[in-house]
Every structure is written in C-alpha cells, then in structure tokens.
Amino acid sequence: MSDTLARDSRHLSFLRARERWKPAEIAFWLALVGVYFVFPTSLIFASQILITGLFALSLDMILGYAGIVTLGHAAFFGIGAYTAGLMAAHGWHEPLSGLLVAGLAAGIAGYLSSFLLSRGGGDLTRLMITLGIGLLLFEVANSATEYTGGVDGLQGVEVGKLFGVFGFDLYGKTAYAYVLGIAFLLFAFTRSMMHSPYGLALRSMRENQTRALAIGIPISACLTNIYTIAAVIAGIAGALLTQTTQFVGIDVLSFQRSADLLIILIIGGTATLYGGFVGAAVFMLAQDRLSNLNPQYWLFWLGIILIVMTLYLRGGMLGGLSRLADLYRHWRNKERP
Numbered sequence: 001m002s003d004t005l006a007r008d009s010r011h012l013s014f015l016r017a018r019e020r021w022k023p024a025e026i027a028f029w030l031a032l033v034g035v036y037f038v039f040p041t042s043l044i045f046a047s048q049i050l051i052t053g054l055f056a057l058s059l060d061m062i063l064g065y066a067g068i069v070t071l072g073h074a075a076f077f078g079i080g081a082y083t084a085g086l087m088a089a090h091g092w093h094e095p096l097s098g099l100l101v102a103g104l105a106a107g108i109a110g111y112l113s114s115f116l117l118s119r120g121g122g123d124l125t126r127l128m129i130t131l132g133i134g135l136l137l138f139e140v141a142n143s144a145t146e147y148t149g150g151v152d153g154l155q156g157v158e159v160g161k162l163f164g165v166f167g168f169d170l171y172g173k174t175a176y177a178y179v180l181g182i183a184f185l186l187f188a189f190t191r192s193m194m195h196s197p198y199g200l201a202l203r204s205m206r207e208n209q210t211r212a213l214a215i216g217i218p219i220s221a222c223l224t225n226i227y228t229i230a231a232v233i234a235g236i237a238g239a240l241l242t243q244t245t246q247f248v249g250i251d252v253l254s255f256q257r258s259a260d261l262l263i264i265l266i267i268g269g270t271a272t273l274y275g276g277f278v279g280a281a282v283f284m285l286a287q288d289r290l291s292n293l294n295p296q297y298w299l300f301w302l303g304i305i306l307i308v309m310t311l312y313l314r315g316g317m318l319g320g321l322s323r324l325a326d327l328y329r330h331w332r333n334k335e336r337p
Contacts, residue, residue: 019195028274029184036176043172044244047179049277049284051240054183056264056276057190058233064270065194066226067206069123071258072134073234075113076106078253080235082141085154085248093160099182099239106235107228114227118220131255138253154248168244175244182240186233191273193229202226203271267309269316278317 035046055077062068080102087098116129141148148154161167166174193199204212205222213219242248251257260283268279286305290298313320 019192025274028277032180036173036180040171040173043176045284045288047172047176047244048241049280050176050179050183051237051244052261052264052284053277053280054179054186054240055234055237056261056268056280057187057273058230058237059261060265060270060273060276061190061194061230061233062226063265064272064275065199065202065206066223068117068223068227069126070130071127071255071262072130072132073230073261074253074255074257075130075134075137076110076231076234077238077241077257078137078141079109080106080238081242081248081252082148082154082238083235084239084242085157086147088159088243088246089154089156093158095159095162095178095243098159098243099236102239102242103232103236106238107232110231110234111224111228113231114224117227118223134253134255134258138250138255141250141253148248148250151250153250157242157246157248159243159246168246172244179240179244182236186236187273190233194273198222263306265316266306267316269318272316272318275316275318282317 032050036043039046055073058076059070059073062070062073083102083105084098087101092098113129113133116133117126142150144150145152159168162174162178166177168174168178194202201212201217201222204215204217205219209219238252241252264279264283265275266279267282268275268277286302287298290301294301309316315322
C-alpha cells in the first residue's frame with residue numbers, strides 16, 4: 001500500500017514539474033508581445049506567422065503526440081475559414097462569436113471523420129483517407145461558386161470591431177493583438193492537456209498501441225477526442241486568417257497548405273508544442289526572403305535547407321537545441337570537481 005502511494009506521489013510530482021512554465025517559455029511569449037512594439041510595420045505578416053503556428057500546433061497534437069499521420073489537415077482550416085467568412089459576408093460581423101462557430105463547425109467535421117480513421121488500418125490507410133477528405137472538400141468549394149466564390153475567393157467579408165471598440169486597421173495592430181491573445185489561450189490549453197495524464201496516454205498510444213490497449217487506454221476514444229480538439233483549433237486558426245485579412249481564398253483547402261504544414265513541423269520539431277510556431281516563423285521568413293532574392297528558384301533553396309535539417313537536425317530546430325543543451329549540461333557536470 002505504501003509503495004503504491006509513493007509511486008502515485010512521484011507520478012503527481014512529475015506531472016506538476018512538467019506543468020510549471022519554464023523561464024524560456026515565458027521569454028518566448030514576452031518576445032511575441034515585444035514584436036508589437038519593435039516591428040509596428042510588419043504586424044500583418046507577424047499575424048500570419050502566428051496563425052500558421054497555431055495551425056501547426058493543431059497538427060502537432062495529432063501527429064507529434066498521438067502519432068496520427070494526415071495529409072488533409074487543411075480541410076479543418078478551410079472549414080473554419082469559410083464558416084467565419086460566410087458569417088461575416090452575410091451580416092454577422094462580431095469576430096469572437098464567428099470564431100467560436102468556425103471552431104465548432106471544424107470540430108464537428110473532425111469528430112465525424114475521426115470514425116473513419118479509427119476503423120483500423122495503418123498509416124498508409126490514414127494518409128489516403130485524410131487526403132481524400134481534403135481533396136473532396138477542395139472540389140466542393142471550387143464548384144460551389146455561388147457560396148464560396150470558387151477560384152476568385154469569397155468577397156464582401158466585413159469584420160466588426162473587437163469588443164465593439166477596436167477596429168481592424170490596415171497596419172494590423174488590432175489583428176496582431178487579437179491573434180496573439182487567442183493563440184496564447186489555445187496554446188495554454190493544449191500545453192495543460194499534453195502535460196496531463198491524458199497527454200501521457202497519447203504518447204503511449206503513439207509509441208505502442210498494443211501495449212496501450214493492454215494497460216487499459218481506450219485507443220478509439222483517445223483518437224476521436226484528440227482529432228476533434230485538433231480540428232477545432234485548426235478551424236479557429238482558419239477563422240483568424242479570414243477575420244484578419246477579410247478574404248477567403250480557395251487555397252485554404254489546398255493540398256499545398258497541408259504539405260507546407262508538414263514541412264513547418266519538420267523544421268520546428270514535432271511533439272514539442274513550440275515547434276509549430278518556430279517552424280512557421282522560419283518557413284515563412286525563408287519563403288519571403290528567398291522568393292525576393294530568387295523568385296524562380298526559391299523552392300530549390302528551401303529544399304536544400306530541408307535536406308540539411310533532416311540530416312543534421314533530426315527532431316527539428318528545437319530538437320537540435322535540446323541536444324545542444326544536454327551536451328552543455330553534460331560538459332558542465334564533467335568540469336565540476
């Protein structure tokens with residue numbers, strides 16, 4: 001009895017230690033607040049990086065933590081974007097309620113599609129299912145031009161003032177503060193969830209599903225839950241893009257967006273929570289700079305960067321930094337008498 005209590009106490013202490021915010025994490029979010037003051041002319045671009053980072057976080061939840069491979073995650077991003085856009089274009093201009101409805105719509109789609117993923121099969125089966133769902137929704141949006149605008153995009157999106165006070169200006173000040181606030185709240189929720197026993201269950205499911213079943217983890221329920229939550233966050237990210245740009249292009253549902261998201265996670269690192277944000281910043285800044293320097297061959301240079309990172313920075317940038325930190329701590333310990 002005492003051994004069981006001691007083991008449970010150690011387990012709770014471990015979870016509490018992981019739950020505490022580290023100084024580097026606090027510095028990360030303070031730096032994002034500082035962007036508002038240091039780069040006032042680049043806030044629109046910074047908002048798009050944050051939105052992409054939030055979108056990548058939703059993929060990291062299902063790929064990095066639950067081990068669910070997907071090539072159609074843009075489907076939920078696009079559902080959220082079009083839901084918020086259609087609401088704003090048809091008279092509902094309040095942004096926060098539009099955000100909630102968009103997340104709900106994407107969550108319903110994620111919940112329904114999760115049953116297809118839980119029917120069995122390996123990674124290839126899931127890849128094909130998610131890819132098929134994404135391509136299907138893209139074609140629906142492309143064909144329903146009366147509602148979506150087709151390839152021309154959804155026009156007439158007008159978003160009202162935030163809290164009835166702060167308007168979305170051309171400089172992106174309100175947009176950046178709005179996106180940063182929503183991103184932080186969703187990140188804090190995700191972080192808390194991944195550092196809980198539920199997060200440990202997801203990792204166990206990713207590492208070995210047979211063993212996870214043997215110790216009583218409900219695989220299907222966990223898959224449905226995490227896929228639905230990730231879809232909600234992806235939908236909110238899509239809605240944020242619509243509300244801050246006041247436009248919805250059909251590319252929000254494209255396969256290219258899903259593929260770019262995988263690249264972003266490879267760059268930043270999976271199962272790190274922050275990898276999506278770091279990868280989004282690196283990818284979008286590299287895309288912006290390389291396309292300006294060499295518009296024709298910027299993808300070539302991006303490919304070179306990805307090859308180098310895959311060979312020498314396995315685990316992404318955050319994985320590489322973590323290994324450097326471990327080497328430094330090991331060196332410091334050896335130096336001590």
